Amino acid sequence: MSDRQDATDREYLRQAIELARRCPPSATAFSVGAVVVANGAVLATGYSRESDPKAHAEEAALAKLATEDPRLATATIYSTLEPCSQRATATRTPCTERILAAGIPRVVIAWREPSTFVADCVGVENLRAHGVTVVEFTDMAEDAMSMNHHLTL
Numbered sequence: 001m002s003d004r005q006d007a008t009d010r011e012y013l014r015q016a017i018e019l020a021r022r023c024p025p026s027a028t029a030f031s032v033g034a035v036v037v038a039n040g041a042v043l044a045t046g047y048s049r050e051s052d053p054k055a056h057a058e059e060a061a062l063a064k065l066a067t068e069d070p071r072l073a074t075a076t077i078y079s080t081l082e083p084c085s086q087r088a089t090a091t092r093t094p095c096t097e098r099i100l101a102a103g104i105p106r107v108v109i110a111w112r113e114p115s116t117f118v119a120d121c122v123g124v125e126n127l128r129a130h131g132v133t134v135v136e137f138t139d140m141a142e143d144a145m146s147m148n149h150h151l152t153l
């Protein structure tokens with residue numbers, strides 16, 4: 001990864017962290033922020049519980065884009081937390097499936113989902129198995145988790 005790409009990724013991941021601070025508090029779900037970017041432009045943003053009490057950040061962001069939006073084919077989605085592979089709300093589609101369905105080729109995250117709500121999140125593994133590039137900035141995990149310290153992590 002080039003230094004320029006690295007700096008760009010960090011900048012958008014920071015935006016996602018700021019979005020995560022806007023989440024309505026919840027005792028039963030993480031606060032997460034997400035930003036969808038293509039060709040240097042933000043296409044959509046989202047944060048947990050933005051649109052309804054069960055909404056995930058990636059879900060809220062992707063809901064603002066048409067599924068056939070051609071820009072998704074070159075987009076990166078930045079999420080403060082690993083996209084879920086399984087949901088506590090079984091009727092809602094996991095974010096990894098939404099990302100794959102949208103055809104987004106690149107995902108940047110700060111921290112991996114701990115087993116607080118779902119026993120074993122395999123979001124990163126699922127995405128990689130489908131050819132999606134996943135980049136992790138573990139040094140930004142502490143910031144990305146900072147609004148979740150009321151939960152047992």
Ligand SMILES: [Zn+2]
Binds near residue numbers: 057095
């Ligand atoms: Zn999710």
